Amino acid sequence: MCRNIKTLANFAPPATDDEIRASALQFVRKLSGTTRPSRANEEAFNVAVDEVTAAAEKLIRALQINAPPRNREEEARKARERAQKRYA
Secondary structure, eight states: OGGGOOOOSSEESOOOHHHHHHHHHHHHHHHHTOSSOOTTTHHHHHHHHHHHHHHHHHHHHHOOOOSOOEEHHHHHHHHHHHHHHHHO
C-alpha cells in the first residue's frame, strides 16, 4: 500500500490538491490496515483522510527549499530505471 506515497515537495509544477489527497488516503490506508473501511469505521476513516490531507497540504505549502525544483518526468524515469534493476 505505501509504495504509492510519492514525494510531493519541490516539484515543478507543484503538487496538486488531488495528489496530496491521494497520498493522504494511502497513508490512512496503511495506518488502518485496510483499503476500504467497514461501515462502522467509514466516518472515522474519512475524517482521518481529511485531517491528514489538510496537514500534508499545510506542510508542503510551508516548506522553504533552496534546491531547484525537480522535474516530474525526470524523477519518473529514474524510478522506472530503479524498478527495472530491482525486478529484472
